[in-house]
Amino acid sequence: xxxxxxxxxxxxELPPYLFVEMDRAKKEAVEKGRDVIDLGVGDPDQPTxxxxxxxxxxxxxxxxxxxxxxxxxxxxxxxxxxxxxxxRFGVExxxxxxxxxxxxxxxxxxxxxxxxxxxxxxxxxxxxCYPPYKSGVIFAGxxxxxxxxxxxxxxxxxxxxxxxxxxxxxxxxxLNYPNNPxxxxxxxxxxxxxxxxxxxxxxxxxHDAAYSEISFDGYKPxxxxxxxxxxxxxxxxxxxxxxxxxxxxxxxxxxxxxxxIEGLAKIKSNIDSGIFNAVQMAGxxxxxxxxxxxxxxxxxxxxxxxxxxxGLRKLGWNVPKPKASFYVWAPVLKxxxxxxxxxxxxxxADLVVTPxxxxxxxxxxxxxxxxxxxxxxxxxxxxxxxxxxx
Ligand SMILES: *Cc1c(COP(=O)(O)O)cnc(C)c1O
Numbered sequence: 001x002x003x004x005x006x007x008x009x010x011x012x013e014l015p016p017y018l019f020v021e022m023d024r025a026k027k028e029a030v031e032k033g034r035d036v037i038d039l040g041v042g043d044p045d046q047p048t049x050x051x052x053x054x055x056x057x058x059x060x061x062x063x064x065x066x067x068x069x070x071x072x073x074x075x076x077x078x079x080x081x082x083x084x085x086x087x088r089f090g091v092e093x094x095x096x097x098x099x100x101x102x103x104x105x106x107x108x109x110x111x112x113x114x115x116x117x118x119x120x121x122x123x124x125x126x127x128x129c130y131p132p133y134k135s136g137v138i139f140a141g142x143x144x145x146x147x148x149x150x151x152x153x154x155x156x157x158x159x160x161x162x163x164x165x166x167x168x169x170x171x172x173x174x175l176n177y178p179n180n181p182x183x184x185x186x187x188x189x190x191x192x193x194x195x196x197x198x199x200x201x202x203x204x205x206x207h208d209a210a211y212s213e214i215s216f217d218g219y220k221p222x223x224x225x226x227x228x229x230x231x232x233x234x235x236x237x238x239x240x241x242x243x244x245x246x247x248x249x250x251x252x253x254x255x256x257x258x259x260x261i262e263g264l265a266k267i268k269s270n271i272d273s274g275i276f277n278a279v280q281m282a283g284x285x286x287x288x289x290x291x292x293x294x295x296x297x298x299x300x301x302x303x304x305x306x307x308x309x310x311g312l313r314k315l316g317w318n319v320p321k322p323k324a325s326f327y328v329w330a331p332v333l334k335x336x337x338x339x340x341x342x343x344x345x346x347x348x349a350d351l352v353v354t355p356x357x358x359x360x361x362x363x364x365x366x367x368x369x370x371x372x373x374x375x376x377x378x379x380x381x382x383x384x385x386x387x388x389x390x
């Protein structure tokens with residue numbers, strides 16, 4: 001027998017992956033040749049717009065793009081980000097010290113706690129949530145403290161419910177609107193409350209705005225940084241992944257408080273060596289056309305949303321109509337749990353949905369459906385659901 005290498009305590013501490021069984025069942029269904037409709041994926045099904053690919057191609061032909069990128073990101077990209085922020089949110093950012101390009105926003109989100117969290121510091125994490133909020137905190141030795149997002153509070157955390165004994169140890173909080181997985185949105189009034197809460201308790205706010213550019217019925221999500229004094233307490237994470245169908249390219253950014261940006265940049269400069277310059281140049285072109293692309297994508301997802309939600313409502317399943325993101329967060333019907341409903345839809349309808357408890361225990365009682373398949377498949381999904389639940 002060779003040597004045995006035990007994984008680290010921090011890896012053992014990660015929340016368990018609950019979907020081993022679901023994944024296996026899905027794979028088996030696909031292998032058997034069953035016609036599976038997968039509403040489980042959070043990845044756009046449309047290709048990256050051609051003009052972005054062309055910009056990337058042109059950039060790769062310039063040998064200057066072949067060297068190590070700068071840790072700070074290309075000035076052209078930081079300027080394009082500042083211009084987009086100004087026109088989209090009315091927020092002025094200094095490209096020199098208030099903007100940091102990331103290898104996808106997940107990278108920055110997961111690294112942020114390493115820059116500011118010491119062992120035993122508490123971090124407020126909304127739940128259900130995007131998993132890297134928790135793993136980043138655990139890797140930094142911090143303590144994850146859950147803020148449940150409940151339907152009766154419109155999936156906003158109840159800041160008043162955070163225990164004062166915990167507050168003194170709390171150093172940072174994550175927020176995410178438009179939200180994955182609940183599709184909830186937040187208004188400036190809530191963000192102002194967050195700023196007051198953060199000022200009073202000395203807490204860093206990390207707002208993840210990955211879905212700010214996918215919204216419906218004329219609704220436009222705001223930036224956390226657009227409310228008064230937000231820049232004193234926090235940063236915002238953005239991603240080009242969902243906005244421009246660029247999930248595989250790995251490009252996003254953090255912006256806001258210069259001291260917080262500097263801390264994150266310091267961690268990153270010790271771990272990675274930046275984003276391929278040609279990808280950054282493609283990002284510049286993408287951001288210049290953000291308004292057009294996001295309007296187009298939003299119209300596209302809105303039609304899909306209407307097919308799915310109106311269809312389910314006709315079946316008597318009263319699911320809320322999201323104002324943003326590409327998810328539908330549906331309360332399970334009475335006789336089910338998150339997992340039993342997902343399992344039955346897979347077994348009897350060849351339909352994959354994500355059980356809500358996979359995003360943390362607070363997601364129990366819901367399933368998440370993605371609008372990343374086309375309208376005819378969504379109509380077919382509704383038909384199949386009808387056969388299972390009627
Ligand atoms: C998809 C997603 C991101 C984006 O991740 P990238 O690393 O930029 O691709 C960030 N936050 C949430 C909540 C997401 O769903």
